[in-house]
Amino acid sequence: MDNFAAPWYSLDWFSLSSFKAYTWDNPSFLYALVAVPFLFLFRWLWRYRFNQKLPVAVTQKDLRVSPLTLIRLLPEFFLMLALALIVVALARPQKSNEKVEQWTEGIDIMIGLDISQSMKIEDFSPDRLEAAKGVARDFISGRVQDRIGIVVFSGDAFSLAPLTTDYDLLKSYLNEISFEMIENRGTAIGSALAVVTNRMSESESKSKVCILLSDGDNNGGNIDPITAAELAAAYGIKIYTIVVGKEGQVPYGKDFFGRPMMIDNTVDETTMRRIAKIGGGEFFRATDNKALSQVFARIDQFEKAEIKETRFKDTTDYYFIYLQWAIGFFLLWLLMKSTFLSNVLQD
Structure with missing residues (x-):
């Protein structure tokens, strides 16, 4: 399947082959992707350290850890994905149909x-x-x-x-x-x-x-x-x-x-x-x-007077694909933030 002919909601846009085929108009933005997880880790640590805590007495048998408790983290995860995809869109992924290297004269x-x-x-x-x-x-x-x-x-x-x-x-x-x-x-x-x-x-x-x-x-x-x-x-x-x-x-x-x-x-x-x-x-x-x-x-x-010239022809932008995904994850975050999945005490 041609990844670049897929609809915007296709997961093919996140395949390794798609990212290898891109040229990036603003590649420096990609370095910010590394900072996104640390930003959210810092946010969670801040909230854990400074948010209000209420002492509650429970018995030892009531202290059980369940995988279902991790669902509470989904809104934050969607917000992190939205921010990461905005960074990808800012890097402006592009694809060129032809790369031309020729010797030209001036x-x-x-x-x-x-x-x-x-x-x-x-x-x-x-x-x-x-x-x-x-x-x-x-x-x-x-x-x-x-x-x-x-x-x-x-x-x-x-x-x-x-x-x-x-x-x-x-x-x-x-x-x-x-x-x-x-x-x-x-x-x-x-x-x-x-x-x-x-x-x-x-x-x-x-x-x-x-x-x-x-x-x-x-x-x-x-x-x-x-x-x-x-x-x-x-x-x-x-x-x-x-x-x-x-x-x-x-x-x-x-x-x-x-x-x-x-x-x-x-x-x-x-x-x-x-x-x-x-x-x-x-x-x-x-x-x-x-x-x-x-x-x-x-x-x-x-x-x-030979000069090596490298040109790209028929360049197409794909940043809007990742921007649409970012908007989707951001709307999911807003929706889940207002549901029982969120910790209302922390919010």
């Missing part, structure tokens, strides 16, 4: 995503930006308890999403990212780092990380990328930089007949390498979707 991560026109190049499938959005979604899905934010940049930079653990919201923001979000053309890497630093400057996390993804050429904004990297490093932000794209002939759009048009593409890694070095992170180069996924997977493994 890192603040800002993703800086380049949405400049060069991210339309189709050396990634379907293009650089969509590939970056896809691996960013997978990266977010793989994190637990981390606060993540998003900064987008081209000729200017702005914070698209603040640091949050609402991963569904972050993914919806990623889906909405487009090349038209910023009018100014260019790639303002320094401005992006400045916005990241501003977002993370008040963070109290022990680990602050920026993942900066771009095609590598800084040609916009009014903040020097190296200066911005030094400022970020001063706030304890570790910077990982990812340069995407192939060099040489790459597809960019289609011609009148639907055939891919090819353009010359160069990649400047110098600035991004220096930024990663200043920020104490690493520089990565990705030339296709698979390589980009591998880069994010490596960063995911690097940045883990």
Whole structure:
């Protein structure tokens, strides 16, 4: 029989298996159970010592001890049980359906995503930006308890999403990212780092990380990328930089007949390498979707601050069961206290 499905008046609530299954919200109250019998023993001794006694002369043959005389103690016994059960109720017995132990991470991560026109190049499938959005979604899905934010940049930079653990919201923001979000053309890497630093400057996390993804050429904004990297490093932000794209002939759009048009593409890694070095992170180069996924997977493994978390799910209280029993025994005490079972001379 499932003890926890029994009615409140069932004796199963007092079985050893039931008490072993409980977790106690206020376990310190259980120590008071030891004091309950001593309290009543003290009460009986007090009454025996100080209550009125009447001298009565009886013969030796009338001094007989009968088990029936012990019935007089029943009211006190019921009162003691009521008090003990109130103490159990105050300890608040509970049962949880599931105990979960897992390793969680508590890192603040800002993703800086380049949405400049060069991210339309189709050396990634379907293009650089969509590939970056896809691996960013997978990266977010793989994190637990981390606060993540998003900064987008081209000729200017702005914070698209603040640091949050609402991963569904972050993914919806990623889906909405487009090349038209910023009018100014260019790639303002320094401005992006400045916005990241501003977002993370008040963070109290022990680990602050920026993942900066771009095609590598800084040609916009009014903040020097190296200066911005030094400022970020001063706030304890570790910077990982990812340069995407192939060099040489790459597809960019289609011609009148639907055939891919090819353009010359160069990649400047110098600035991004220096930024990663200043920020104490690493520089990565990705030339296709698979390589980009591998880069994010490596960063995911690097940045883990593991904390053991124990959680209980679906907690149910059972204190009211013992409170009902206590009320029942208390009412029995009141009833018996007013009957012949009580010693009226002592009361």
